[in-house]
Amino acid sequence: MVGAATACLLARQGLDVVVLESALPEPFSPEQPMDLRVSAISAASIKLLQKAGGWEAVLAMRSCPYRRLETWEWDGFTTRFDAAQLGLPELGHIVENRLIQLGLLAQMESLPSVRTITPTNVVALEQDQHYARLTLDDGSRLQARWVLACDGAESKTRQLAGIGVSRFEYRQHCMLINIDSDDEQQDITWQQFTPSGPRAFLPLAGRHGSLVWYDNPARIRELMALDHSSLEQAILRAFPARLGGFRVTGRGSFALVRRHANHYHAGRVVLLGDAAHTINPLAGQGVNLGFRDVACWSELLHGAGERWHELTLASRYERKRRPDNLLMQSGMDLFYAAFSNRLGPLPVLRNLGLTLADKAGPLKSLALRYALGV
Numbered sequence: 001m002v003g004a005a006t007a008c009l010l011a012r013q014g015l016d017v018v019v020l021e022s023a024l025p026e027p028f029s030p031e032q033p034m035d036l037r038v039s040a041i042s043a044a045s046i047k048l049l050q051k052a053g054g055w056e057a058v059l060a061m062r063s064c065p066y067r068r069l070e071t072w073e074w075d076g077f078t079t080r081f082d083a084a085q086l087g088l089p090e091l092g093h094i095v096e097n098r099l100i101q102l103g104l105l106a107q108m109e110s111l112p113s114v115r116t117i118t119p120t121n122v123v124a125l126e127q128d129q130h131y132a133r134l135t136l137d138d139g140s141r142l143q144a145r146w147v148l149a150c151d152g153a154e155s156k157t158r159q160l161a162g163i164g165v166s167r168f169e170y171r172q173h174c175m176l177i178n179i180d181s182d183d184e185q186q187d188i189t190w191q192q193f194t195p196s197g198p199r200a201f202l203p204l205a206g207r208h209g210s211l212v213w214y215d216n217p218a219r220i221r222e223l224m225a226l227d228h229s230s231l232e233q234a235i236l237r238a239f240p241a242r243l244g245g246f247r248v249t250g251r252g253s254f255a256l257v258r259r260h261a262n263h264y265h266a267g268r269v270v271l272l273g274d275a276a277h278t279i280n281p282l283a284g285q286g287v288n289l290g291f292r293d294v295a296c297w298s299e300l301l302h303g304a305g306e307r308w309h310e311l312t313l314a315s316r317y318e319r320k321r322r323p324d325n326l327l328m329q330s331g332m333d334l335f336y337a338a339f340s341n342r343l344g345p346l347p348v349l350r351n352l353g354l355t356l357a358d359k360a361g362p363l364k365s366l367a368l369r370y371a372l373g374v
């Protein structure tokens with residue numbers, strides 16, 4: 001998602017781009033079941049995807065706008081956000097990650113200054129002050145002013161550039177469960193915090209939804225081993241009654257890992273998206289931060305005009321993006337720590353906090369604007 005968005009934006013700014021991809025996503029057809037990997041795409045990310053030229057194609061496939069968001073631990077202590085509070089038509093869209101990739105790939109194909117090489121892997125990287133040079137697995141070589149590492153959390157390019165990463169594994173894993181719902185398509189996403197981890201609902205296009213169940217790794221392993229009908233019983237016990245009637249259609253599980261690259265660049269190699277940072281997904285901010293990286297990098301290059309290849313741009317990029325990414329990572333960790341703790345007065349304090357947050361008026365709007373990037 002991040003690499004394809006970068007390619008489209010830079011090509012539209014008049015630069016020649018070569019995209020190296022190890023595996024293209026499967027093409028879309030409407031009868032396909034919903035993918036497990038979905039993202040809550042914020043209003044700011046939608047603007048970026050529109051600018052990149054990929055959003056119309058996403059809408060033509062499938063997505064689900066959401067207008068309301070609710071979060072609580074104890075009933076009656078709820079924080080509610082509504083697009084109407086900000087005068088927005090919606091807070092964002094829930095979209096399958098693959099469809100965002102496909103929307104952007106279609107746009108890339110229409111841009112003559114983007115060339116895609118796939119399937120391929122980079123096996124070597126060297127650079128001097130002026131150029132970076134890559135060797136691909138078929139032995140061919142490429143030379144470029146910039147190498148943009150958008151190859152995800154386990155970025156090979158980051159390793160080849162010799163950039164280290166700090167890493168923290170949360171004591172919770174997360175299970176994604178796709179459901180068919182008895183209710184019509186919904187416009188609300190909600191999350192309940194429980195002592196063993198949050199339980200969340202994300203609406204998907206049609207009568208579909210995605211459930212997110214955070215719990216300790218052993219419990220997630222147990223749940224993964226259940227058949228669909230036993231899993232449905234477990235969900236009925238663990239999720240709030242507002243979920244209504246449903247049937248499980250798919251499931252998968254993920255370890256939750258926070259990573260932050262020690263540097264966002266090494267010479268002419270620049271990291272964007274998950275290659276630079278991953279966060280706890282409890283507020284659905286991961287790829288939205290990645291898209292903020294893309295916006296920042298493309299604006300820096302655009303603003304530099306003829307001097308778009310000057311090395312100092314990479315350190316300016318890091319100075320702009322690291323504090324924002326760190327703030328979001330730390331915010332998610334604060335939530336994780338506060339809501340994973342059952343000690344002393346903390347449960348009462350955090351529930352009062354949620355009620356106060358709901359009544360915080362301008363502050364609440366400010367927090368929402370920050371999360372949505374508007």
Ligand SMILES: Cc1cc2nc3c(=O)[nH]c(=O)nc-3n(C[C@H](O)[C@H](O)[C@H](O)COP(=O)(O)OP(=O)(O)OC[C@H]3O[C@@H](n4cnc5c(N)ncnc54)[C@H](O)[C@@H]3O)c2cc1C
Nearest residue numbers: 001002021022039040151152273274281284285286287288
């Ligand atoms: C359970 C879970 C739920 C999440 N929910 C949300 C959410 O609601 N909202 C949100 O914003 N974020 C969410 N995220 C985070 C989001 O999924 C990631 O931030 C996002 O996928 C990162 O995008 P990316 O393009 O940087 O990397 P990736 O999506 O990992 O893409 C990397 C690309 O690089 C390619 N590649 C990898 N290695 C190589 C190589 N060696 N050579 C060539 N190509 C290569 C891959 O094929 C892929 O196309 C969630 C994450 C998890 C784990």
